[in-house]
Amino acid sequence: MGARVRMIARVAGRYPALLALLAQLCAALLVAGLMALAMQLFSWRPSGLAAGLLLGLLAASFGRWFGLASWWWWLNLGFVPALLLFSGAALPSWVFLLGFLLLLLCNWNSFGERVPLYLSGARSRQALAELLAQENADFRFVDLGCGPAGALLWLARRFPQAQFVGVETAPLPFAVAWLRALPLRNCRIRYESLWRTDLAQFDMVYCFLSPVPMAELWVKASTQMAVGSLLISNSFEVPGVPAGQQVELHDWRRSRLLIWRMPGAS
Numbered sequence: 001m002g003a004r005v006r007m008i009a010r011v012a013g014r015y016p017a018l019l020a021l022l023a024q025l026c027a028a029l030l031v032a033g034l035m036a037l038a039m040q041l042f043s044w045r046p047s048g049l050a051a052g053l054l055l056g057l058l059a060a061s062f063g064r065w066f067g068l069a070s071w072w073w074w075l076n077l078g079f080v081p082a083l084l085l086f087s088g089a090a091l092p093s094w095v096f097l098l099g100f101l102l103l104l105l106c107n108w109n110s111f112g113e114r115v116p117l118y119l120s121g122a123r124s125r126q127a128l129a130e131l132l133a134q135e136n137a138d139f140r141f142v143d144l145g146c147g148p149a150g151a152l153l154w155l156a157r158r159f160p161q162a163q164f165v166g167v168e169t170a171p172l173p174f175a176v177a178w179l180r181a182l183p184l185r186n187c188r189i190r191y192e193s194l195w196r197t198d199l200a201q202f203d204m205v206y207c208f209l210s211p212v213p214m215a216e217l218w219v220k221a222s223t224q225m226a227v228g229s230l231l232i233s234n235s236f237e238v239p240g241v242p243a244g245q246q247v248e249l250h251d252w253r254r255s256r257l258l259i260w261r262m263p264g265a266s
């Protein structure tokens with residue numbers, strides 16, 4: 001039973017959209033129950049929009065409780081009210097085309113790479129900061145697949161003497177990351193596949209990808225990374241190569257940082 005719950009938690013943690021859906025379903029059940037109660041006790045039925053707003057608020061709170069990143073709060077909050085508002089409106093077809101294009105620009109590479117976009121949470125950032133604080137102040141750090149670079153920029157502001165690089169191949173997250181990094185002197189974003197990034201340039205290599213590329217990434221890292229440099233994977237293991245150190249993040253997803261100190265190029 002416990003193993004099944006853990007498996008569901010792991011799957012949901014890797015696919016946050018599933019968690020968001022679960023949050024919406026829980027909220028819908030609760031609102032339906034409350035509406036039935038209000039009808040029975042007070043013969044009162046709230047308007048569709050009021051019920052939708054309550055549902056959005058509950059779904060956002062469930063999502064937070066399940067450990068979704070903070071930007072999901074707004075998606076969960078607005079999803080049902082927006083459906084209700086727009087269902088009566090005759091929207092031009094370009095709105096749907098635009099929605100599709102936005103989705104495509106965010107997940108451009110996930111069909112080939114099977115690495116969707118989800119973000120390092122606050123606990124991951126904090127744990128990373130604690131790790132980085134133990135290194136020389138002028139270290140070089142790369143985030144392989146930096147997304148919109150929330151985690152990267154947060155770290156770059158905390159370690160002004162270090163150099164930070166993010167590489168990303170999904171066009172929209174890349175554009176957002178590139179613009180956000182402009183004011184920072186110690187952080188640069190490249191439109192570059194992680195498979196083309198020369199890892200020898202970095203003292204610390206961070207990735208939050210998926211189980212799919214980890215074996216190949218290990219081969220690349222052990223070929224390119226210098227002796228003593230760190231490979232840090234958020235949650236995803238390298239098959240057959242146990243991490244030298246693990247930092248539990250104690251979140252709902254049971255995330256952890258897996259850390260390998262590289263033995264040197266082979």
Ligand SMILES: C[S@@+](CC[C@H](N)C(=O)[O-])C[C@H]1O[C@@H](n2cnc3c(N)ncnc32)[C@H](O)[C@@H]1O
Nearest residue numbers: 113115118119120145146147168169170193194
């Ligand atoms: C799970 S997200 C992690 C985002 C960010 N590193 C963080 O921790 O918040 C993985 C990112 O890797 C990007 N990605 C996938 N394959 C890539 C590749 N070959 N080169 C560069 N980025 C890639 C995806 O577009 C996505 O933005």
